[in-house]
Amino acid sequence: MLEVQAVSRSFGDRRVLDDVSFTVKGGRMTGFVGGNGAGKTTTMRVILGVLSPDSGSVVLDGTPITAADRTRIGYMPEERGLYPKMKVQEQIVYLGRLHGMSSAQARESATTLLERLGLGERLGDTVESLSLGNQQRAQIAAALVHNPEVLVLDEPFSGLDPIAVETVSTVVKDYAASGAPVLFSSHQLDIVERLCDDLVVIADGKIRASGSREGLREQHSTPRFEIQLDGDAGWLRTEPGVTVLEFDGGYAQFDVDEPATAQRVLQRAIATAPVLHFSPVTPTLSQIFKEVIQ
């Protein structure tokens, strides 16, 4: 389990992180979302020890993180980078060896990983000769080559086509399934929504919300329902305890004052016309996101 505890950091007069605390649990994918300049990259750099915090600490499995622990983190920085003129496999092997793997271990791990990521044919090509999407895959391999115990990925899906997103997310989810805490940031909220188990929302250097995806949804869901009738639904407007938000012939979206009201509405609907659709409206991640960062 990776914990960020009350971390603050300023650059000059600008306070980039203000008392940031959250937890990345083992075996779970934690999505880290926030606008541009919200502090995601700085937080990740603090976790990796690339930047040191002004105050606060990073704790791994109950003890403050050490330099030795950090080499067991797989890190994919937002600013992508590999040596352009070095061969793909050679490069991943080099990074593996820097993490302490033997030459043979690094070679085996790099080859397996690159094959899983669909770069098996390109092992001997230089990085600069790869397309951007393939460079991105090589970058993932660079983060995973040493079998990290924790994954910290800054925007791992940006610049990938949907198939590559699938490939990469499968590899990353396998890591989480093996018990590793995985923290990843993304601007693509739909991908985060699909992949994450937990969610951390940051804005202006402060954590605005954190918790499990379902928990957050519940927290931010209003008692809202939508209904589609094969007939007019105008009577809803006069129903006590109901506030209609949207109305279009047989379709209506409405808030209720208490759960029992929703049941009463459904019974009356069935009595008046065939019900094609009736369901609670759960907020999407981007709705929650907009709500919490305001």
Next chain:
Amino acid sequence: MTSYTSPSFAGGTWLVAEREIMTKLRSKSFVISTIITLAVILAGVVIGSLVSANPSLPKVAAVGSAITVVEQTESFDVVEAANRDEAEALVRSEEVEAAIVPDDSADSATGLLVIGLDEAPNGVLAALSVSPAVDILQPDTQNKGLIYLVAFGFGIVFFMSAITFGMTIAQSVVEEKQTRIVEILMSTVPVRVLLAGKILGNSLLAFGQIALIALLSGVGLLATGQNILLADIGPALIWFTVFFTFGFVLLASLFAATAALVSRQEDMGSVTTPIMMLVMIPYFLVIFFNDNAFVLAIMSYVPFSAPVGMPMRVFLGTAEWWEPLLSLVVLLASTAFFIAIGSRIYANGLLKMGAPMKLKDALVKRG
């Protein structure tokens, strides 16, 4: 899940150094330029030996009784001519430098007449003259031309190697910043491992090149039979290699530090200029002042010019035995100092992207 312990300081440093070396050795331009440098040095040694080993004797024509006299001097390649006319013809056709004929006139002191083409053939006259004995009180230990050659040799080799490998290290630092791989590297190994590996790798390459040059010159001198010259220059060559190695480590840390201030290759020229000056100044000084004992003495103790200045003094025989050692201590101390400063600037500069960083900020800011 298997976990790996991060490599030791030495292990990590060596990994980084190994990559630097392999990258350089695989670069075609580096291999080719090294081969050319070595070929030029070998050619210099061989041509030098050809020129000095067979000084061809001046060719003269001699007539009659002059033949015996001229041959006795053993300083000429004598062409026998039947008479004065034939000898003059040889001079006119420039087959010989001069003709020497018997002079029977009463006022001739030597009984010889030297015939030149358009001016008095001084070399021939000198060989035929009788000079009084000479005693020189302060003889030059070395030939002036040779001194210049050696000074030029040390100067150019120092200059070329320092620039080549200094720029290599600077480019490698900027490349890592520009391609942003530096963030992965920094999260994997400590910054000092990165810096140490870069300095070690490039210093080994520079040392290897210098040692190869020194060895080739030594072997070349031996093979062409210039043993005496080797005995003169050998100690200076060895000191040069030692001084260069440590001097280069100093320069390398400065190159790495200044390169860390910028994020793009385009900005590199402006920040490395001061270091370039430090490399160029000793080169010009040793060429212009290789006969000025005072300037050489100062050069031999200033860390940046000691790699050129001290071996030069060793070669000239003007340095006491302890002087190279003292200067080496000065060099080592300043190298340690500049590594400390350099690694501070390097560590602070690495993550700073965008406009070139101010030196003052790099010295005080922390990561």
